Amino acid sequence: MTTIRDAFEAQAARTPEAVAVRATRTYTYRELSALVDALRESILGRTPAGSLIALDAEGQASGVVGILAAAAGGCAVLPLNRESPSAHRARILADARPALLLTETAECAFDLESLPDSREPTMSDIAYVMYTSGSTGRPKGVLVPHAALLDRLAGLAVTPGLREGDTIAALTAMSFDICMAELLLPLTVGASFATMPDDVRYDPGTFEDFMAMHRPQVVQATPSFWRMMIAADWSGAPDTVVWCGGEALTPELARRLLSRCAELWNLYGPTEATIWVTAARVESPDAISLGEPLAGVGLYLEAASDGVATDSQPTAAQMGEIVLYGSGLARGYLDRADLTAERFPVVAAPDGITRRVYRTGDRARYRPDGSLEYLGRMDDQIKLRGHRIELGEIEAVLEEHPAVTSAAAVLKDAGRPDHSSIAVFVTTRGDAPAERALRQWLAQRLPASHLPSRIAVRDVLPRTPAGKVDRVLLASE
Template identity: 35%
Template sequence: MSADSVSAASAASAASAEGLPALVARHAEETPHALAVMDGDTTLTYAQLVTSARSLAAHLRAHDVRPGDRVGLLVPRSARTVVAQLALWWAGAACVPLDPAHPRPRTDAMLADAGVTLTVGDSKLLEAIDTAGPTLALPDEPLLTGEESALAGHAPHAAALVLFTSGSTGLPKGVTVTHGGIAGLVTAPTYATVTARDRVLFHSPATFDASTFEVWSALANGAAVVVCTAERPSFEDLAQQVERHGVSVAFFTTALFHQLAARRSRLFSLLRTVVVGGEAMASQHARAVLRAFPWLELVNGYGPTETTTFATAHRVTDADCDGPVPIGRPIAGAVTHVLDADGQPVAAGEHGELWIGGSRLASGYAGRPELTAERFVEHVSLGRLYRTGDVVSARPDGLLDFHGRADDQVKVRGFRIEPGEIEHILREQPEVDDAAVTVRRAAEDDARLAAFVVAAPGPVPGAETLRTRLAERLPAHLVPDELSFVERLPLTVSGKVDRRALTALHSAPADGGTIEPLSPLQQAVAEVWSRSLGCEVNRPDADFLALGGHSLLALVVTDDLREELGVKLSLPDFFATPTVAGHAALVERALLADHSDLHPDASEDTTHGH
């Protein structure tokens, strides 16, 4: 082991022992005026961050937050997110991040599972979710009262975050991530370069485990967090954040990386380190980026939330792109084993299930002891391990290759999804006899969640009606991009749903009727849609979501419209009217507004009929 590796290991060990809040406090003492957090409107030095967090911790304790409590956090992504999370830790509580976009039934289930005693956050968001439990609105401005809370101690195994992932029973499951797990991941990392001179982009939802890397890899190493406050940042939003604030390190889900790579985004010309994770990395995109931006440190990260974000990582080289990109070797205290169905090691090159151990395993699932015992196993000779359900093989030098899932769990746009969760809710609908959910790949780097429904006797609801009902109970990433009606679900010889055969099925024929001709502007919009959706779009009432569009493809379309028509559409506007005619109207309105700015008399001339 090199001297640098020994130094990094000892730093990570020390951080795990004393906890991240103490490490951030030490940075505040050593470099009080160094930039810690910025979100466009707010900048906080390390001294200001620590003072604000300690003051807020005192405020929380005054409202009966006690060590060991689980506290929900509901705030828009901003500097306050970082201050509040640090303050909760300072008060000794575990943070349960909540997403204001999630339907209320899902949020209620999360609060119950996690054993949340109080939910704090933005007053308007708290009113909107209208939870039955106690709530506390956080001050609008950072508290700088001079009243500061003493730092609560944090044992490495103590709960830091409860992050929810998709569950096969129709309910999300909360992964209890420990202080030691996060500290070990982010302190003096050897798998990616993060130094005190860096600025790390925070653009993931706080409910997504990637946010632990984005926020705490910066603050554990004296670097700055650059918060992207746009709720759904477009490609251009991300590029502007990186450009304007000198971001040098960023994480992207694999699907987002593929889209940015295909467009040769200028992001890559500005960044030094890019960490990618969530799904299998496409070799052609990795190679294209490395050849266009040869200085880039491109890291392929792998790891379920249960192993604290990343368990393995690999710095990708051009040579790696001759075949599937490996997921690398264990990092930051993780230990990996490739085992057969009997829990015995397999030989190099042979496929087996990846089991993960080491110091960063989660405590288990909040409120789910049976599931915890099933997935976190005490192996007879290898100790406590997490069964990933992923199939891998090890090369002779120990490098791991990923070969997919052992079960039906899938990943779409970085989100881990249990099809059973969606199927469960579909089958609860009175008009549905059966349902199956799988992934359809329109292209190698375009995965779409597809639902196939067998209708019950009687009137059949429209696909959009069912998608709307799902959206009332599930977060957006669990609502299928496509929903098709089929006469029956294909089965394998063993009687299980044949998910591969599902993707070959087609939906019931759409309603007939005359297709209205497209106006020139609608035609321009339709051509942009057609390229992204991979199908011909030829009618004004064509619906982006019904055609398989999703949030990532929406980023592609808005970026193409900006480049080709000179109009920037916001994502909220995009999804408010997701038809060709609706988008054409938005484009026309924006073009007229631009014309009016250039010619002040234009609106007056129009009014007078000139």
């Protein structure tokens, strides 16, 4: 089996003295390889191959050393979100049951802690486990094999493309799977990545300085990030290719970005299909599409009946749920055989071939010119400021509060991404807790990305004639 570490080492053998990482100092491929080997020895001294290793890294340089060292030791890595509240982090660790915790103590240096009650070491073919929001309140771990990761990186190297000697900016948090494109893609093609500290990500002025210093050929970020930069009068980077994904790219944002960069690409992809699956070069703000599937990606639209996709003999449609297949699919969900079977069924695809597919829950349609237009979600999952959020997870956590009897979370201003926000409506027993108390309850249990901008207490929640909560009405308030 070929791993991401093997792909890196093959490139290191070709360009040992080329710069691989630009952080507080530069690291050549040879130096990075030595760091990976040293950490690998430490890992195998504490846990067997096939183990799951939790990675708590602040910097991307340390992050990539941890990922590659885990792979070198035949282990899978679980990137942790340093910004998550302790209760949310504890919930993920309890579900994943890693054998070892790697905690960054300095750039590319780690403390290793063995953890109790770890799972059996059966993950030698898994590159990483990435946790996403879960509708039941239980986050779910997506198992991404090395084969899927390498397949996807090979496709991205071609489209949108990254070449030997290029630099890509690394600004995405380790717990967001698109960071794998920033950290690992360059190391497979002889390019480098430049680490972007947290203060730069949130300060438009220092972002301008970062761009001037490193002059990256590629910068990848969510539409929300680019809106923040443009609102702060970012002058642009005329020689830089911008990759934009994680949420819908609007015509207005595209218009503003096109005048500020060399090329603009719209990317789409769920974690379960490994980073990105489609890419489209945007040349006009009036013609934004999801583009073409990357190499190795199969895609079709499945018509839905009463809002529910058919379970067998799917028929290709001009409008419907995006269904993906190919070698880039994740293995499924950690310890969730029922959910894995539901979302990754084996079906007879429209071309007559029986395949394992992934039902994305995303809707799209083919325009008359053949381009693919994104239409939004089929369920209660949303994308907000680049974060994939199950509204059901927010509701489930609120309903754990002893005073809350029911909760409904909705996305307000869904058609205006610049103004979109989450609002929550609750009913309570006895005296209603103050909004501040409910907000504190959520803040202790969910990442900041999941916190609503508004919490309102109601005597009852409005219902549709079918007896369901009328979320459309709530979203319009």
